[in-house]
Amino acid sequence: MNKKLTLLLLCSFHFIVAQGNQEIVKKAYEIQTKWGFKAKNKNIITLIDFSKSIEEARLYVVDLKNSKILLESNVDHGSGSGTGLTPNLFSNIEGSNATSLGCYVTLQTYKGTWGYSLRLNGLEDDKNSNALKRNIVVHSSKRMYSKFSLGCFSVPDKNANMLIDLIKNGSLVYAYQ
Numbered sequence: 001m002n003k004k005l006t007l008l009l010l011c012s013f014h015f016i017v018a019q020g021n022q023e024i025v026k027k028a029y030e031i032q033t034k035w036g037f038k039a040k041n042k043n044i045i046t047l048i049d050f051s052k053s054i055e056e057a058r059l060y061v062v063d064l065k066n067s068k069i070l071l072e073s074n075v076d077h078g079s080g081s082g083t084g085l086t087p088n089l090f091s092n093i094e095g096s097n098a099t100s101l102g103c104y105v106t107l108q109t110y111k112g113t114w115g116y117s118l119r120l121n122g123l124e125d126d127k128n129s130n131a132l133k134r135n136i137v138v139h140s141s142k143r144m145y146s147k148f149s150l151g152c153f154s155v156p157d158k159n160a161n162m163l164i165d166l167i168k169n170g171s172l173v174y175a176y177q
Contacts, residue, residue, distance in 0.1 A: 028062035031174045035103045040170025050177040053085040061166050073159040078151035092130050097150045102127030104173040114139035118164045
């Protein structure tokens with residue numbers, strides 16, 4: 001009886017995970033439909049769900065060509081967005097140290113203060129158009145002094161290089177709550 005219950009629970013868990021993954025892939029297709037004309041790389045979209053806790057995976061790299069998630073990762077939010085588990089304020093203002101929501105397109109990589117990093121260009125005037133001025137980038141959180149960024153999308157060091165290499169040079173990044 002224990003084996004049957006374990007198998008049933010395991011199957012239920014896999015069904016819930018698969019269902020969640022389908023929702024993420026579906027959202028990626030919606031973003032591609034709306035913003036895809038701005039992307040050079042139309043096969044990859046990164047979604048960041050800031051309604052989830054900073055302690056769980058909330059960044060997803062989606063391969064639209066094969067309808068699957070290539071990478072899941074934790075991602076920090078800006079200290080100006082609050083130092084709780086989920087952000088409660090978003091801003092496009094320079095010096096706010098807050099995360100900005102909306103759609104971005106990835107640009108080139110560079111080596112900076114945080115190591116291998118990726119520039120982002122914000123595509124939405126009212127949400128993230130100051131991303132380049134604010135130096136909002138994707139980078140490793142390895143050298144950070146806290147688990148909150150200055151508005152950047154910082155990820156654990158073990159995921160940073162792979163993430164940047166997957167999404168660099170013209171794919172979309174969409175941050176939402």
